[in-house]
Amino acid sequence: MKIINLINSALIVACIAFVPGIVDAQTVNNSNGVGQINRDSPNTSYLQPFNIAFLAYQGAFKEQGIPSAGTLIYEFQIGKLTAKDVVQAAIKANRLPAQLLNDQGYVNAVESQFTSMINGNDTGS
Numbered sequence: 001m002k003i004i005n006l007i008n009s010a011l012i013v014a015c016i017a018f019v020p021g022i023v024d025a026q027t028v029n030n031s032n033g034v035g036q037i038n039r040d041s042p043n044t045s046y047l048q049p050f051n052i053a054f055l056a057y058q059g060a061f062k063e064q065g066i067p068s069a070g071t072l073i074y075e076f077q078i079g080k081l082t083a084k085d086v087v088q089a090a091i092k093a094n095r096l097p098a099q100l101l102n103d104q105g106y107v108n109a110v111e112s113q114f115t116s117m118i119n120g121n122d123t124g125s
Contacts, residue, residue: 046096053113056086064089076114083111
């Protein structure tokens with residue numbers, strides 16, 4: 001239980017630090033092909049994978065069945081929850097367009113964000 005508290009504390013501090021960035025979140029454009037993220041296009045309209053992972057951690061998708069904080073990380077670690085589940089919840093919450101569920105590049109990028117959360121808080125204990 002000790003490691004969960006450490007992970008939660010570190011992620012809460014990170015959440016507080018990045019809240020202003022979520023409000024002005026960058027968006028991605030999938031018009032250049034499946035799996036490619038285009039950050040330079042002015043026709044962008046949806047949230048970055050980092051923002052989706054961060055919102056999930058904060059509990060923005062609880063109504064869609066996605067847990068928050070340490071439970072989210074734990075369920076991701078044991079394979080009970082996948083990045084595709086989180087993307088699907090974001091779609092149901094009207095945070096992402098439905099076509100992103102089939103964009104493996106976007107789903108992989110969300111998964112990478114969760115992996116970074118886990119690895120960034122690995123204390124070796």
